[in-house]
Amino acid sequence: MTSTTTADTAPAEPTEDAGSAGDRFDRDDLPTPPGATGALLRSLLRPMRARVALIALVLLVQQLSVQAGPLLVAYAIDSGVPAFRDAEYGPLIAVAVGYALCSAVAGGTQYAFVRVSSLVNQDALLDLRGRIFRHAQALSVDFHERYTSGRLISRSTTDVESLRELLSEGLQELIGVVLSFVSISLMLLWLDFGLGSLAVLSFVPLYLLVRRFQRRAGVLYAERSSAIAAVIVKFAETMNGIRPVQAFRREPVNDAHFEGLNNTHRWTNGSAMLEMGRYVVGSRLVANTAVAGIVLWGAYRVASGTLALGVLAAAVLYLRRLYDPIDRLGMFLNSYQSAAASLEKIAGLLAQTPSVPEPSDPRELPALTGEHPGREVVFDQVRFAYRTGGEVLPRFDLTVPAGQTVAVVGSTGAGKSTLAKLLARFYDPTDGRVLLDGTDLRDLAVPELRRGVVMVTQEAFLFSGTVAENIAIGSPDATRAEIEQAAKAIGAHDFISALPDGYDTDVRKRGGRISAGQRQLVGFARALLANPAVLILDEATSSLDIPGEQAVQRAMDTVLHGRTAVVIAHRLSTVEIADRVLVMEHGRIVEDGAPAELIAGTGRFAGLHRAWRESLT
């Protein structure tokens, strides 16, 4: 890709192999380092080792209490009945007390289990949600430009959700299944070694079934999650672009396309459910055959007098319990498969290292000494290239003295926005340094950096909350008076006052009603409130009308007077207030001088300015 087609406000490098017909969801994956998924799960559960152990203990006690039931039945039949006939009530009272105790323990442990395990789940989820959130926030802007917002949102919502399912349901199933298999097998072996061995032997075909299910379901679940992801992307895209969808009558075409994606999901969904059905049938068949076999042998031995009737009764009761959790094992595998896929994606995201890291040993900016509240900006032999190779700035040197307002003009792809992003430290230079009063931006901690440099961009996003809260993003400690002052200075006070609840109007509820220009004004008010030493305006006036733009310029002249400012604009009207104009082309400065100087000359700027003047008359 040549630099002329390189995008201006966003890197035009292919985010993935554009146009490949492969599965979209596969392309959604970031490379996950080997073992990262397991490490992530372990690191989430490690702080809760004690609680997980407690859960296992609680479940063990519960198993013991529940498994004691049939034993008490055997004891009641084999010892209680004869003793009772001899008018000896001790054994029967023991059975009564024992059963009551077991019930109480079973109920109590159930309560304890739900409480403790929910604590484990919720803390693990809190931890994971926080990690994803903080990590996504720490990742640099270039990452966000390549990794679309939809994917990031689905990482922290649907993928976390599938882990929640695994933790809240699956973990219990797994521990419960393992414990009940082990305890019932031991109990059966202890009751009668022969019958017990037969039951244990039945685990072999069951294991094979589980393996087969895991293998086949794994493939199906992967297909299903790709299918639903495609559905989600189509859905979100349609809803976010509803205006053009309706205006260009895309509804029938979209219906058909969506139907196709939806049907793919329907089919894989049905197949996954059928696979689960096959597993259930197989395991049930093995279990019931084993029960029949054990009963046959046991009854034979009772008939021949080598086995007590009570033991057979207990064994049969245990057998039914032994095979009960097999279906639940299937459910566990079910949630494990989807959680594993999700965790892998999350681990891939968390493995991304911020390309704009915070300094380990931050430095402070020197105290402001000059008469200006602005600071000097120096680009020292800066080179910038995208990681895929597109070089935007070949070698860039620029010194902006403190307090100077510099306008940068040039055609799309000239590197203007890259310049702004380097100065705002959204990117770090490939080579060279960007200095603020002699200090490398890379050595500044975030709060210090943002006292130094603030950038206002073309996209004026409003967060949920009131208008006042949105302005206060510039300075969270600001008073209402300061917020209103900032809005007045930028000419936004009038429209804000006219909103239903003034500054307290919820922008979400009226979000569609605040025009693009008004949003940009709110964005400016933020910047005024932030009161930085260096202000960068990247196409920040594109949706403003001329009076709005002039209000901005006046504010820069008054409220922000003496700040260093870098203004990137397509509009020459914006350039009027500049002390100096840079004309950029292919990442180089081709003209540099005071506006009047350049206008008087014969360069590109003079030509552009003439055309603009003509349009005014």
Add this chain to the structure above:
Amino acid sequence: MPEEHAEPKDRSTVQSLLRLWPYVKPVRKRLFGAALVAIVASCVGLVIPLVLKWIVDGPVTDRDPGGVWLGALYLLLLGIAEAALFGVRRWMVARPLAGVEAAMRADLYRHLQRLPVAFHDRWASGQLLSRATTDLMLLRQFLAFPLTFLLVNGATILIGFVILLMQQWTLGLVLLTPVVPMVIICLVFETKFSAVARRAQDQVGDLTTVVEESVLGIRIIKGFGRHRSQALSFRSLSERLRTTELGKARLLAGIWSSITLIPELAIGAALVLGTVQVADGGLSAGTLVAFLSTALALRWPVESIGFLLAMSQESATATERFFEVMDVAEEEGASGVEGPVRGSDSAHGEMVFEGVEFRYPDAEPGSVPVLSRIDLRIRPGETMALVGATGSGKTTLTALVPRLHEATAGRITLDGTDITTMSRERLRELVSVAFEEPTLFSASVGENVLMGAEGAGDYELRRALAIAQADFAHGLPEGVGTQVGEQGLSLSGGQRQRLALARAVVGRPRFLVLDDPLSALDVHTEALVEAALRQVLAETTAIVVAHRPSTVMLADRVALLSEGRIAAVGTHQELLRSSPEYAWLMSGAEGAPDAPTEDAFPDLSAEDHLAEKGTR
């Protein structure tokens, strides 16, 4: 436990779930058939203990090896039957239920596409998405498990108790005693749980909103170094959710433990009583074994009721959430007044606004309308620029033409025909729009542009790209076949805007609506686009929102929009002379009487301003 207990008690829960019927109806035979199969399967499960009793009391007691073999064979056959019935049930519902989920999703999507833009303004897409995914998956699971098993377990419990009572009615009555306390506990639980469950769902929604916004607004957060405060607010929200979830768990723990404890106590009592009866000779050992075996087989159906009720509750909420959106009325089509209402012979190609008024559907009654008394006549082939201060209603006015918003009074005619009498398809075929926010879809560049015209081909595509100065498309990695949008190459704002413009002009529309179509272009490109656009505008009736003199120059006449009214109409030159507000908007010079910052700052003409700066 008795049957009626197996049904969710809360009427509103049942009523919500009943709304699913239209979607369930096509698969009702399969679904009820499957439930029937499940009931038979669970009856088979209940018969197994009876066979055990028969073996113990018969062949074992009689020392009859042949009878033992026969009994084991019966057990095996019943076991195979049970497994087969399990399989049949799942096979019967798997594909139909996946179909129900898909049908509901397709319906939701189809419906949402046809809801007014005003609806989408109010609803975050994440909220809609969660309905289309998690809620519908929950409903499919509900139909597959809780619904079936409430039925099946209810029937199993009922049949089980009949068997128990038939075996030994005294012991059976002992097991029936916990029914009353359990019913009460379940009712109390359901009331409390539904409130907490809804709160948790709402809090998840809030959390999702913060995630969504912090991703979409990442440049602002980074630009102001606010990611720590953002992380703090995220943390407090997620901690709130954790508290709610733990409260939910407390309720669940309570009901699960009582559902475990109470029946277990009853079984213990039956065991003691049964032992006494066996000792007295009133009961055979085999009957007691079979009785207890049956009672234990009922344990799972009884215990499951707790979470089945919880799942039904959540499904009812999901159903509500689904229909909350489905109940919003779709836009009406044509008003039914057939046939064009001809204004005059010269109406062909004419766009007329007559007394148009607009207020948002959710605006408070009595509030000032966004637009009122808009009278505007755009002659055939004419281009009208729409100029007005920020927030004066320009974008809203343009949205009325393709009926993205509906005028609340007055009428708009194209070719002399009221647009409300046309079908939306027909209207939007006539009118082509380029939005301020240029949205590209996940498709190739070519497809994105050509969606503006039916049947347009390569020639039209090249022409449109040329007009919009979007020839860069040919230089993309795969030319006009390059994928763009969310799933493809990311383009700059200027590039997207040019493609959106190409899309608007590709079909040579009779009527064109351009909302500030050149805002993201640099001066050089803008000039080139304007030159090319002039040819297009010459043959179409157009309305162009403009902030800049350069864009206004595209138009034949200008309409000045001021506080929702048309304040003046005329050529650029006329208005520059006659309207102070217009002059102010176009150059920032010439004071408008009501310009807010007028008095605070001295007027500087552009030249003065520039000169002052230049000499600093």
